[in-house]
Amino acid sequence: AQSVTQLDSQVPVFEEAPVELRCNYSSSVSVYLFWYVQYPNQGLQLLLKYLSGSTLVKGINGFEAEFNKSQTSFHLRKPSVHISDTAEYFCAVTVDYKLSFGAGTTVTVRA
Amino acid sequence: DTEVTQTPKHLVMGMTNKKSLKCEQHMGHRAMYWYKQKAKKPPELMFVYSYEKLSINESVPSRFSPECPNSSLLNLHLHALQPEDSALYLCASSPPGPTASQYFGPGTRLLVL
16 A cells, blocks of 8 residues: 655754655555645645656745655755744645545744 | 635534534535544545545444535534544545545534543
8 A cells, every 4th residue: 555654753943944844655656645734723735746747846835845756755845934834744645535644744943 | 716614613522412514615526525633643534425425434433424415515424422533523625536636624623522
């Protein structure tokens, strides 16, 4: 079965610093990869997705991710974070209609 | 309209109560989902409806009963719940197809006493 592993459970970062959230996937077939964000007391919001084509994917709020087939990774990056980026971030892989989420990474941005 | 709405926002119920959660979307999506999310955990898929028919049931206990009255509405009927069922219940919708992005509602926070 396809799955994703998020390598960091918590990432503290200072405001205006860059951040990288790591996600590895396991699959021997085509993968569809997603990053979702969950702000406190809210539902999930799609940041970006990779289906095929260009390996660098740009999303909302200045986030981007790079699909690396050889390393089976889909890391999320932002060059400069804001306090408002404090949230839970989930990497996910889909097969048919099922989304399988990673355990999540808590990002805490400090001034 | 790219919004999925859920009511109520919060719900407290006893173990003998019957209650229902409601989810609505007007994006024309033909797939709708129920997820359960415990604190500090990722969402867990419960049910999937495709074209108003139940297509996936992830071995959910029968005290949870989903219903899809039409293409815009999804309900989750609750009966005889246990305290361990306390969680955030998220609804999502998407166009059909394996590459479709799911749009999530804000959730209903359920507390079972």
